[in-house]
Amino acid sequence: MLSWLTVVWRHMLSDKLFTLITILSLSLGAMCAVLVGAYLQEELSYEAWLPDSKNIYRLETSVTQSGQNSRPTVSTFYGMKTEFDGVVSDQVSQTRVAYDFFSIGENDDRETYRIAFADPNFFDVFEFNFIEGDPDTALADPNSLVLTETVSKRFFGDRSPIGETLDVWTHSDGVVTAVIADLPRETHLEISVISHIDNSAIRDGLQVRNGWNGLSVRHYFRTQDGQPSQSFEQNIETYAQQFLDKNFDKSEGIKVEFELMPIRNVHFSAAKSGDLKTRGNPGQLKLFTGVSIVILLASGLNFSILSIVRAMSRTREVGLRKALGASRARLLKDYLAEAGVYIFLSLLVGFAAAELFHPVFETLVGHELSLSTLHSPVFLILVAFVGIALVGVIGILPALYLSGLKPSVALRSDQKIGGSTVGNSLLLTIQFSAAIALVTAILIMFAQIRLIDSKPLGFEAVDRLAIYGVQRGPTETIVRLETLRTLLNDEAGILGISGVNALPDWGRDASGLIYPEGRSAVESANAAYLYVDAEFLKTFEIPIIAGRDFDETYASDRALKGNNDLSQLSDQLPVIITRAALANFGISDIEDIVGQSAGMQIDGVDFDIQIIGVTDDLNYKSLHYKAEPMVFIPKPGSMSVFLVHFDGSRHTEVMDALNAAWSRTYPNQNLNIRYIDAELAEQYDEDRQLLRLATAFAVLAIFVAILGAFGLSAFTIERRKREIGIRKALGAKGGDIAGMLAWQFVKPIIVACLIAWPLSWWFMSGWLQQFAYKVSFSPRFFIISGGIGVILAVLATGSQILRRAKTSPSIELQS
Amino acid sequence: MFRAEKISRSFRSGTVETTALRDVSLKVNPGEFVSIMGPSGCGKSTLLNILGTLDRPTSGDFWIKDENVSRYSEAKLAEVRRRHIGFVFQSFNLIDQLTVRENVELALRYRKTGAQERRLKAGLAMERFGIAHRADHRPSQLSGGQQQRVAVARALVTEPDLILADEPTGNLDSHHGEDVMGALKSLNDEGATLVMVTHSPAHASYAGRTIRLFDGEIMTSQDNSVSQSPREEN
């Protein structure tokens, strides 16, 4: 054994180039597989950390209004819980949670959180890790607050917060009853502060929103192990329908469907309205798994093909061993074992590289990734199996080839002159297909992101900043904005100030219904809405194309100041709509719409509106979506951020002025700003991250392909030495030789293009589906990627080609 | 016409320097058939390589007509080779991936001869050496003698001013050896200039003149026309 290893070791040393190329590329493949494996493991382990998560379900609802697409949401109706009391026995527990943004804190020391308002038995279903407090009583009182460690630290440092008070906006005094550990990343839940579902901050709102579009709570069930899930599901269905029968007028043409979704499946099922986190992308995951397998195989192919190529110079050794009596089986075993040494050595190096490049990979995927699973014995056994499988797949070819040589042929001195083999072309074709497909994909992604960056949105985002944490009571917020405006009015560099309830990137799905005068909400269409103050359109430079902007010199436009309740309106509310909303009225001429009266419904409240102006369409949400019909509603009491339009060239002065004015308007509160253009760019973080990952994969694939091409050129061109000498003797110039050799390597790349292009076309058209505005496939992407492939192949093989082209034929012809 | 003047060629590998040729002067006239003999390692191939511009002398000059090519670059030498030289090697040096016809045409290809002319000339050359019926075979399917005749056809198809043959019969049995010598002799009879390295005195006697090399130097140069024909000696 030891002596055999010594022999293998000598082989490795005697052919340093081969050893370097194969081990380097195999270990890259292994590294890639290990890292993607860890990523895969993480993505597939969503909710697994939560005790008994496989028995927890969420009741999800899909509402279809006549003539409209169904709207699947993760929520259901607030009032359903009582309906289920019949089914819910000792075997099943149910609990609800509703989310809303509120600022908590004391006086001006506040922070806005998405607060989870839950039923008191929430922790029976979700057994979180309690650091302080008792899960059974933590939500006993409507004013209870359960904080995560991070939030607790934010307000109380290392002190115990139990019994401390924090007020929730202006509604209630909250009392901290418990602290839980921060939730890990791998969950659909988003928890920072938990309070009681009957907390006065939310109670009234929840009970008002009891119409069919009042899908306001997430409803969870936890069953017991062994509970026959089918009958459970049937029961749930039955009671849900009973609830509908009691509460809905079916004649409205509304269809409601329920789905009981195991929470373990949430991460990989289709996104629904109300998602708090981006779900996993199974397509992307499959792609990465596929790509890393291809890279691993491509690197393995380097080993197989280069072994065979190199084997041709080992034929004499084989002939000798056979002549000395070694059987084919014996040789096969030896050469397989030799492959095994290379492969396991590479796996080892690959593992080390994975540990080393782990932080880089984390930046690429955009979040932390634990490698701890990689150290478990189970995983190591798995790796051993993969290694053995690899030996079987990539070691078998060269071993068969070598052991199959006939000794009479192997020992002949006059080996054939020259020639390329099918295997060589195959290696280049496969490896470069992967590389070229990835490069094409990257080019298209890059162009798409450029398109997004340069697409006019209908509003100006540059040199606008948003100030957070401004929300107080409705009147109070307006007063503070006025104060701020007065203070900043004459400051140089401040170009405009306004307020709004939601920023573009908030991805808020808040839409109301809008309908022509004389009809009702039943015959209505959806329109997104924003609560704005009179300066909003000016601040964002949204052009009015018909009618007029808000103007407080009109009595009607002033009316809403201080009145924050749409149900209390006495007059028509003046609103401005976007061009896309015109379709909701069946009016094609924009001038005709101005002055029209109409109805609107938001959160079940109907009110009358008058259309005073029309703007061009706005991509207020990300460009993944088409510009939707929008309504601007003058309701400054609901502002949650202030907007400042400033002169970018006077940034320092602006910030000084802003800070000064801020500390007088909101004393004791830090100024918390973000730049709108930066926020908008963040909407495409995921797309950029995919681009980064794809680039990393492409670099790896290219590197493996280059190693392969270089190895091939080094080993095959050497073998064609004599042929090249003959050609030179017959009058071939260096250029003729270089051209001939280069063509040998370029031909497979052209075939690779023909494989890679359709692949990337097919995949990228899928990826582009998610954008409402997409780049068109231009031949440019494909030509460039193909060109890059050809150039890389020529560069990788160039040194060997040039060396051969330049050598004197007298040396090449020496026998 | 081909004139080597005091050419020397030494090889250096590491610290060891081997002198393969030492101050060799040689003149080959048009239409001449010169054979070179000498023990293995005495520099015959080295001399032939320099005559064929496959290699350059370390010192001395080599003239082709009025051109001193001994300092030419590799690219220029390739040019000279195209214009003047044809080769026949001991180990045939046919390319296995090409057919017989393609092997013969290859030399013409590098001279940018048109496809039609190429086909015509190659056809004639193969006809002449009795291998036309094997035109579409691979070299490995031919006997050694046939392969060497392909090589001869390939060497003459470009109508070179000088045909160089390095032990053309070295790998052949005597029957096939005669065969190939006949072919070379007939070329010379038609006016071709030949320089051939051989170990066989019999084959050397086909030439008009025999040069003997020893340890990189020319020992004797003997005019075969005044001596007895070695063929009759056998």
Ligand SMILES: Nc1ncnc2c1ncn2[C@@H]1O[C@H](COP(=O)(O)OP(=O)(O)O)[C@@H](O)[C@H]1O
């Ligand atoms: N490329 C080379 N490098 C080093 N030594 C060489 C080279 N070519 C030939 N020689 C040496 O030059 C001498 C003459 O070689 P060669 O011309 O091939 O002899 P011949 O053809 O007469 O057998 C030999 O000693 C040989 O080892």
Ligand SMILES: [Mg+2]
């Ligand atoms: Mg020799």
